[in-house]
Amino acid sequence: MASRATQSVSDACEVEFVDEKKVRRVERAMKPPEAVAALSELFKVLGDPTRIRIAYALSREELCVCDISNLLGVSQSAVSHSLRSLRQMKLVRFRKEGKIAYYALDDEHVARLLEDGFRHVEESP
Amino acid sequence: MASRATQSVSDACEVEFVDEKKVRRVERAMKPPEAVAALSELFKVLGDPTRIRIAYALSREELCVCDISNLLGVSQSAVSHSLRSLRQMKLVRFRKEGKIAYYALDDEHVARLLEDGFRHVEESP
DNA sequence: GCAACGTATGAACTACTGTTCATACGTTCA
DNA sequence: TGAACGTATGAACAGTAGTTCATACGTTGC
Numbered sequence: 001m002a003s004r005a006t007q008s009v010s011d012a013c014e015v016e017f018v019d020e021k022k023v024r025r026v027e028r029a030m031k032p033p034e035a036v037a038a039l040s041e042l043f044k045v046l047g048d049p050t051r052i053r054i055a056y057a058l059s060r061e062e063l064c065v066c067d068i069s070n071l072l073g074v075s076q077s078a079v080s081h082s083l084r085s086l087r088q089m090k091l092v093r094f095r096k097e098g099k100i101a102y103y104a105l106d107d108e109h110v111a112r113l114l115e116d117g118f119r120h121v122e123e124s125p
Numbered sequence: 126m127a128s129r130a131t132q133s134v135s136d137a138c139e140v141e142f143v144d145e146k147k148v149r150r151v152e153r154a155m156k157p158p159e160a161v162a163a164l165s166e167l168f169k170v171l172g173d174p175t176r177i178r179i180a181y182a183l184s185r186e187e188l189c190v191c192d193i194s195n196l197l198g199v200s201q202s203a204v205s206h207s208l209r210s211l212r213q214m215k216l217v218r219f220r221k222e223g224k225i226a227y228y229a230l231d232d233e234h235v236a237r238l239l240e241d242g243f244r245h246v247e248e249s250p
Numbered sequence: 251g252c253a254a255c256g257t258a259t260g261a262a263c264t265a266c267t268g269t270t271c272a273t274a275c276g277t278t279c280a
Numbered sequence: 281t282g283a284a285c286g287t288a289t290g291a292a293c294a295g296t297a298g299t300t301c302a303t304a305c306g307t308t309g310c
Contacts, residue, residue, distance in 0.1 A: 019188075019189075019192060022186050022188065022192070023188070023192050023195065023196050025186065026182050026185050026186050026188070026196060027196060029185050030178065030181065030182065030196075031181065033174075035243060035246055035247060036174050036177050036178055036181075037174055038246035038249075039177055039242045039243055039245075039246050040171070040172055040173055040174045040177050041172075042245065042246055043168045043169075043171040043172035043173075043177070043242065044168075044169075044173075044267090045172075046165070046168040046172070047165055047168035047169030047170075047171070047172040048165055048169075048267085048268075049158075049161050049162055049165045050268080050269095052161050052164055052165050052168070053155065053161055056155065056156060056161075057151050060150070060151045060154050061147050061150065061151050063144075063147065063148070063151070064144075064286080064287090065286070065287060065288090066285095066286065066287085067144060067147070067148050070148065071148050071151060071152060071155075074269095075269080076287075076288095077269080077270070077271080077272095077288085077289085078268075078269060078270080079287095080287060080288055080289080081268075081269080081288085082268085083287095084288080084289085090249055096276095096277095096287095098276095098277060098278070098286090099276065099277045099278070099285065099286045099287070100277095100286065100287085101286075101287060101288090107245060109241050109242075109244060109245040109248075110245070112241055113238060113241055113242065114164075116234050116237055116238055116241065117164045117167055117168065117234075117238065118156060118160060118164055119234060120164075120167060120234040120235070120238075121160055121164050121167055122160060123234075169297090173297085173298075175298085175299095189256080189257090190257060191255095191256065191257085199299095200299080200300075201257075201258095202257095202258085202259085202299080202300070202301080202302095203298075203299060203300080204257095205257060205258055205259080206258085206259080206298075207298090208257095208258095209259085221257095221306095223256090223306095223307060223308070224255065224256045224257070224306065224308070225256065225307095226256075226257060226258090
């Protein structure tokens with residue numbers, strides 16, 4: 001059943017699948033919507049030069065907001081907003097020492113994502 | 126020299142670095158702006174549920190536009206636009222067989238990015 | 251050649267994102 | 281307690297992104 005995609009979506013191909021078996025196989029392997037949504041949020045957060053630089057810096061050293069701001073030449077406010085995004089995605093953790101907030105990467109996955117990512121873009125000429 | 130960040134940026138901390146040695150160390154390790162820009166573009170492309178689903182599907186099987194459209198329930202036009210983004214970032218390659226365009230992941234890095242990413246989001250409750 | 255089909259693409263609209271500005275909060279120290 | 285400082289946050293603005301719609305291109309088969 002349902003071997004034809006009779007306008008399930010407005011502009012979808014109005015014809016049969018080109019290779020239904022393949023499609024069914026992939027369909028079973030697809031990740032649940034929540035996982036996809038969460039992953040797209042994760043990549044979205046990393047899809048910004050400032051946040052990448054922050055994350056990468058924090059993968060090397062634990063740093064406070066002020067030092068990040070000076071290091072990157074970005075306003076304290078912008079850094080703080082960026083850190084909030086990273087925090088919400090649980091990419092960074094922080095501890096407070098008096099009035100100073102020290103941030104660091106929370107996750108070894110993230111460091112690997114950055115490494116793999118840099119490797120990819122550095123390989124393409 | 127320049128141990129103080131005397132308003133190099135409007136809103137940067139107007140004080141000395143909290144830990145200059147650490148900052149200098151990280152500064153030397155930072156990636157060049159082009160690499161950061163390219164990586165942020167890469168993540169930006171992956172920061173969309175539709176494109177993640179497309180990329181993930183293509184990591185399992187080579188598929189044509191029509192089948193992707195039916196598989197995901199997304200219009201042919203939207204799929205084609207998404208594929209263009211993925212193509213521009215060299216994440217997918219394609220071959221044409223008559224009027225049918227078959228797409229597949231171009232890069233094992235990307236599959237690893239998706240895997241690591243899914244692992245990250247699936248671990249957080 | 252022409253109709254049908256798979257795919258690509260540009261324009262337009264809406265929705266979202268990142269920065270800045272102003273300001274508030276909490277801590278330290280005199 | 282009050283001033284100075286590090287940090288957080290909300291509002292507002294400008295730039296950007298994703299979808300849809302319409303249409304164009306190239307291929308196939310009649």
